[in-house]
Amino acid sequence: MKYFFVFIFCVFVSAPAFSQSNVLHNNWNDDFEMFDVENPTVEINYGVSRLKHKKFSGKLSDAGVVEIRLGFNKTNEVQKNKFIKNFHDVTIFIKNISTEINNNSNKVNEYKSETWMAGYSNNSGYGYYWGDFAIIPYNGYSFIWNSFNCPDLKPDSLNYLPEKPLLRINKNIRFGTSSEAGIKIQPFKFLTINGAFETNVVFPRYMVWKHAVSLIIEFGSQKAADEFVNEIMKSSPVAAPFISFLLKSGISYGFYKLKQENMNWPFKTEAPLTYETFKVGMTFTF
Template sequence: MKKYFIFIIMFLSFTHIFSQQNNFNSFSRDASDWGSERFNFGKWWGESRPFIEAGYGFGELKHQDFDNSFANIGIIDVKLGYSAIDSYDKTILELDDRFVTFSSIASRLHNDIDLTGVTATNIYRFGFGNRFGYGYDLGSVAIFPYNSGGFVWTKLEIKEQNYPRNSFVPSFDGEVDPYYDMLGRYEDSFRFTQYAEGGINIQIDQLVSVGASYEASVIFPRHLFWKQLISYTIEQFGQGALTFFVEEIMDNSPAAGPIISFLLKNGLSYGMYYLRQQDMNWPFATETPLTYETFKINLSFTF
């Protein structure tokens, strides 16, 4: 019951990903307008538009108590959602994206061929997230450093079991559990996952944008509702305080705002990820989770 309750709480924080659709401004253009408006970004700021994004990258799985090595992983990621860009200042813009995401993360998607002595995996995931940042309007292009995060459900499959199946690691209370199988905690079932991502998005014209991003994710082996909720709330209070601080900077030095927002918000996100690598519900002493980090190149089409 608790896992359904926490799903509802997390889902409500993102409900405007769908309710946004009722507030979208309509727009139209014909083929004759495209050439003259191709780099006229000003007409489009403030309008929410659907987008499709595809990304490919590589990374690695981690678990601090796993003695063997995981095979390197590749990732194919698809996002479907809505993007809103507003004008904050004459040359400063605000990006706010809401989306659903689907990913395949697997050792076979990496260019490593030799899997001898390592544990190969397949991961499938789906969920939702948001992406926010301030950017620079450079006339013909716009550049957005951003912070992103969301919640996904992840299913792990072990393809090559190059580890002793009954190898034991300490459980969350520090005692050795003879029935504890670390990877068995994740296999063949969907597990709740929280991710954070920092990146740069370059909008080339009204249709196409490219970007690069670094993602860090925590796969929770189980739900500890109150501890998980408190850990998440601490992070959100921190992000809220940083948002207020960045807005003060934007009011006084708009040109510095996008970079400072990028550094502070992603610094907090990665700091929380680092702490959760040992204790999944930091600041509580809890179980060590499975984590992964990926670097991706992304291509987006906004309509």
């Protein structure tokens, strides 16, 4: 029950933080535009993921990624400028991250693994639109349940101490988060080509209040970036989409690096299991 309330809290906190403020429709309801949906979507992605743990002395094999997302997206005009629009989508997803998918991961002395992930994602960005064709740099955040399985981990083996950091995660369901930065190229209204870099953090245990404070700091930084980009949008709208993308991507990656050492930065907490994933895919819009 604790995790259910935490998930609901995270969803509502993430909505305003990752919704771009629309200059044309700047009111309180914009923060909850995640509930104002237009177009159903199906997204399929494939990629490669690198698994890391700061306290784990072994080497985890790189893994292949297969993912499917179901959700909705919408666009709004910005400053009566039909060339630039505010893009927003929300999805639920399931993905498999496995060394069996990556044919190049069968190396000696590396730990093979399989992870199942399921969760909720909230993505947004400003895009350039020329009729149905569009280029959309975007950023996103996800809340995820993770099931990590590494059969090579054996608590009763001589390698018990080096493996200890992963034993609390192995064969258990753990909560986590992820940040994503990518570009969508839409050649047709019904089809989008996606490319993205995603960072995942899997918590060995969940500390409610420390995670809540950490989220507020991170989302507050993202919201400040939104306000800065809004000012740029007023004077230089053509530059705003990529400035927003670069600024928010930098903030997300900076917080990810801090959380590699302490999962609930700025608090001194355990190091998490992390994933760095490059992926490409297609989105079908109906």
